[in-house]
Amino acid sequence: MGKGKIRLAVLFGGRSGEHEISVISARSMLDAVDPARYEIIPIYITSDGRWFYWEGFATGGPPPDDTFTAYVPVTDPTASAFLRSAGGEHELQVDVVFPLLHGPYGEDGTVQGLLEMAGVPYVGSGVLGCSLAMDKAMSKTVMRAEGIPTVDFVALDRETYENDGAKIVERIESAVGYPIFVKPANLGSSIGITKVHKRDDLGPALDDAFKYDSKAICEQGVAGRELECSVLGNLEPEAAEVGELRPTREFYDYEAKYVTEDTELVIPAPITPETRERVRELAVKSFLVHDCRGLARVDFFYVEDKDIVLVNELNTMPGFTPISMYPKLWDAIGLNYSELIGKLVALAFENSEDRKRNQIKYSAAVRI
Ligand SMILES: Nc1ncnc2c1ncn2[C@@H]1O[C@H](COP(=O)(O)OP(=O)(O)O)[C@@H](O)[C@H]1O
Ligand SMILES: [Mg+2]
Structure with missing residues (x-):
């Protein structure tokens, strides 16, 4: 510049x-x-x-x-x-x-x-990284293939559901057990998500999820703590501190996120150094597996009594106010909000320079 x-x-x-x-x-x-x-x-x-x-x-x-x-x-x-x-x-x-x-x-x-x-x-990830992280079913499929632990799930499409609801319920129940989280595959902010405790409530939950997307995902509900980790970089990304979310409601739903705002953010998360390292390593690995660039916040479930860490999802454009988790996890290890913006802009230029190296023309011999 x-x-x-x-x-x-x-x-x-x-x-x-x-x-x-x-x-x-x-x-x-x-x-x-x-x-x-x-x-x-x-x-x-x-x-x-x-x-x-x-x-x-x-x-x-x-x-x-x-x-x-x-x-x-x-x-x-x-x-x-x-x-x-x-x-x-x-x-x-x-x-x-x-x-x-x-x-x-x-x-x-x-x-x-x-x-x-x-x-x-x-700034941020490209077409593939964004769309892959956005689609909860595809994201989990790719993570599983790469050995990253996630919850069990089943992906469903609206047309099949509308044509044969009974069969869909059978498929869901054979893949996951209650409580089941029903979600639109491509959304965020907990919109359209229902925690379902019994079969009678599956239908309304699916109806709701299918209002927002033609694809839905049903996930095994896990009773775990919610940890989050911020990642920054391009091909050699780094992980920040690990934080914990403590929703006071049944789960971290839209109300908890933006209305009541009574969810507690605990930074650093009170976990052992070994779990912290495992979370940070999985955060970086998930970032790379999704081909992300710039930034992502990786969200986890930590089932403490079994000492299991599962990746829930990646957000390629996480909430970005100074009191949001993403910048706070950087601030906790010494990178403040405005420095963070500077880094993200620098990474954007680095990324764009790298793309310019790709040769576009191949053969001059072929005439059009
Ligand atoms: N499989 C699950 N087990 C337990 N809790 C879940 C599960 N899936 C989602 N939740 C709860 O719902 C919240 C929102 O789900 P999430 O998949 O993160 O959707 P969004 O993309 O809208 O943030 C999570 O933060 C968590 O509180
Ligand atoms: Mg989430």
Whole structure:
């Protein structure tokens, strides 16, 4: 980079049930970045998917309405700017993008594909890492193949369920025992998740999960402590401290995450040094197995009486406010929030440089 400020476009909001969470994360980030180093370009994506330059976001200005200029991403990598106003009269120059979006159309590889097309450096994992981590069934299948311990599960599709519900129930019960966690395969923030204790409640739980996704997953419920570990890096990632979540509700559901906020975060988690190391090693291994880049928070179940550590899931764009687990686990070992953002941006440039090494043209002999 030259001597000027880095133009960092933060994408936030988005077409997802986690829209509001993303706005909160973005606001925290804006407050924390060094204004001497970065020029932040706040790009707000509405729930229906329109992109706006939210002028005054940092100073508490009102959310964009129709009087604001809508922007469209330009996928032509040779274009003069990545963002252009819908009418073409304005352009926004961007050096790097921070897709601070959670859930579908943000953390699932879709926006990453767009950024790849445009040739813009961006923070975090690419298409494969994001989509693999987002799909709870695929993620577990790959982890199991690589020897990473996970809960038992069965994946289901909506059409088969609608055509033959009784058979599906049979399949579920032969694979996992109650309590069963029924979840949409591709979502987050505990949306659409039900803890099911008996057969009668399976149907309504599946109906709910299938509202959000055509694929659902039923998992063996485990009675374990919930541990989390933050990972940072590209091909040689490092693990931070291990933290523990102590939900006061039956499980860490949407209410506990964002409404009551009475879940306790214990950092460092009170576990033995051996368990801490096992969690950190599994966190790094899971990151690599998913082909992640930049950052991921890896979530675990720890069944203490049997001394079993299971990976629950990977989040490629974890909650990112200063009081969120991801940054706090770095802070606990001496990397503060604004330094963390600096590292993530540096990793984004490193990643983009590496991609540029890939040869695109192969044969000049074949004419088109
Ligand atoms: N198999 C399971 N056994 C026990 N608790 C679970 C299980 N799956 C999920 N939970 C509980 O539900 C919460 C949300 O599930 P999770 O798979 O992490 O979904 P999300 O992607 O929405 O965060 C977990 O943090 C945990 O409290
Ligand atoms: Mg989770």
